[in-house]
Amino acid sequence: MRVITYGTFDLFHEGHRRLLERAKALGDHLTVGVTTQQYDDGRGKLNVRQSLMERVRSVEATGLADEVIVEEYEGQKIHDIQRLGIDIFAIGSDWTGKFDYLRDYCEVVYLERTRGISSTRLRDESQPSLNLGVVGAGRIARRFVREARFVSGVNIDAVHSRTPGRAKDFADELELGTVHDTYEGLLAACDAVYIATPHQYHYAQARAAIDAGRHVLCEKPVALTRADAEELYARADAAGVVLLEALKTAFLPGFQRMIGVARSGSIGDIRAVDATFTKLVPSGRELEGPDGGSLSELASYPLLAIIKLLGTQPDRMTTRSLRTQTGVDTFARIDLDFPHAIASATTGLGVKSEGDLVVSGTRGYLYVPAPWWLTEYFESRFEDPSHNRKFYVKMEGDGLRYEVAEFASMIRLGTAESYLLRREESVAIADMIERARRGAELPPDSAVMRTSTDSFPGRPGDTIHRI
Numbered sequence: 001m002r003v004i005t006y007g008t009f010d011l012f013h014e015g016h017r018r019l020l021e022r023a024k025a026l027g028d029h030l031t032v033g034v035t036t037q038q039y040d041d042g043r044g045k046l047n048v049r050q051s052l053m054e055r056v057r058s059v060e061a062t063g064l065a066d067e068v069i070v071e072e073y074e075g076q077k078i079h080d081i082q083r084l085g086i087d088i089f090a091i092g093s094d095w096t097g098k099f100d101y102l103r104d105y106c107e108v109v110y111l112e113r114t115r116g117i118s119s120t121r122l123r124d125e126s127q128p129s130l131n132l133g134v135v136g137a138g139r140i141a142r143r144f145v146r147e148a149r150f151v152s153g154v155n156i157d158a159v160h161s162r163t164p165g166r167a168k169d170f171a172d173e174l175e176l177g178t179v180h181d182t183y184e185g186l187l188a189a190c191d192a193v194y195i196a197t198p199h200q201y202h203y204a205q206a207r208a209a210i211d212a213g214r215h216v217l218c219e220k221p222v223a224l225t226r227a228d229a230e231e232l233y234a235r236a237d238a239a240g241v242v243l244l245e246a247l248k249t250a251f252l253p254g255f256q257r258m259i260g261v262a263r264s265g266s267i268g269d270i271r272a273v274d275a276t277f278t279k280l281v282p283s284g285r286e287l288e289g290p291d292g293g294s295l296s297e298l299a300s301y302p303l304l305a306i307i308k309l310l311g312t313q314p315d316r317m318t319t320r321s322l323r324t325q326t327g328v329d330t331f332a333r334i335d336l337d338f339p340h341a342i343a344s345a346t347t348g349l350g351v352k353s354e355g356d357l358v359v360s361g362t363r364g365y366l367y368v369p370a371p372w373w374l375t376e377y378f379e380s381r382f383e384d385p386s387h388n389r390k391f392y393v394k395m396e397g398d399g400l401r402y403e404v405a406e407f408a409s410m411i412r413l414g415t416a417e418s419y420l421l422r423r424e425e426s427v428a429i430a431d432m433i434e435r436a437r438r439g440a441e442l443p444p445d446s447a448v449m450r451t452s453t454d455s456f457p458g459r460p461g462d463t464i465h466r467i
């Protein structure tokens, strides 16, 4: 009889070993499927510590598996069972009922789960939970708290807001234990903070937290100038704490996949990137000066895509924007010239447009439909449509949990920088937003539409036709 079982087998423990022993005893040949990180990400299991290879080795080391395979996608079990001629599918009793659909293909056995031990418990024991305080009590902070509950090892129980009444309502609604009237009080009570206040407070609040030795996850834009962003990262280094910009798209599995496909050469050399993000807001903080406007509010997203695809060093950038009487940009377009490619980032708070992303290459292009910044789906398209491909990468929740998971993992592993959003990239985004906004503001008393061209030092300004 051929038996199969599946699992993540993170931090391999006694419960796993006993499960494999009993599965093996059901027949005379045992196949064990070990999940890939991408598959686990897709099913919302974001806290896996060990790599696929480490987990496979642990399973092999038991000597119980006759064959180890990798589980990569939903629906694979049906395929494996038929392909491998499996007679019995076995799994722990925490899954009782969930795999009854496999009865059409083989016998299904639920084995009693071993009590008192789990990977989650081992993860928690190996590292105490991160006490993360929330600064700000707005909409994004609410979503953040709800999403962070899906990431194990992160505990949120405290909030501070400049408006104490709002913090109290926030704590009541989300069942948080403590409202801190002062920011210093919150800093003293937490290991790390998530800053979700209006843009103009980010720099000072991040700086105060870093100087108090606290890790910081700060909403985008982390700062409104290159100098401020650079200073914050330097301070974080000096203090030995993690500073991560909460630019959620960077941490989404679908976005990473899209960047990988684009940069792998499948569409040839990338020659253009066009990314748009607009959000109509009738009134509110986003439309108020001096830090409001579509550039400070939204440009981080298209600039992230452009930087990930073309690098941090354009030769030249030109910004055109539409502004209100009070000088807030309601629609803006940043054009960037790179040595062998051109790009445009379009943002709007008062103009609605198609929010898609197109990556044009010498052999084909990627099309990422709106909302591309919550990347779940994209297509590669070619002159010959028979070569077109569709990609779907599931995103759990509203996507915020991935940045929380990355932040917690950086702290646990002591990594100062995430390759998903390098400091250089975060600083380049701050730099481009600063230039774009400065351009959009000058001269102070001219008409509604402004144009400015900004050359980057040390690079020629006229490279647009240089291919």
Ligand code: C2G
Binding pocket: 006, 007, 008, 009, 010, 015, 016, 019, 035, 071, 090, 091, 092, 093, 094, 095, 112, 113, 114, 115, 116, 117, 118, 119
């Ligand atoms: N297990 C157990 N006792 C424990 C812990 C885990 O018997 N104390 C079993 C689980 O029930 C599962 C196996 O060990 O059968 C692997 O557990 P995990 O690594 O947590 O993997 P899981 O998420 O259950 O994988 O395709 C993947 C599978 O559907 C489920």
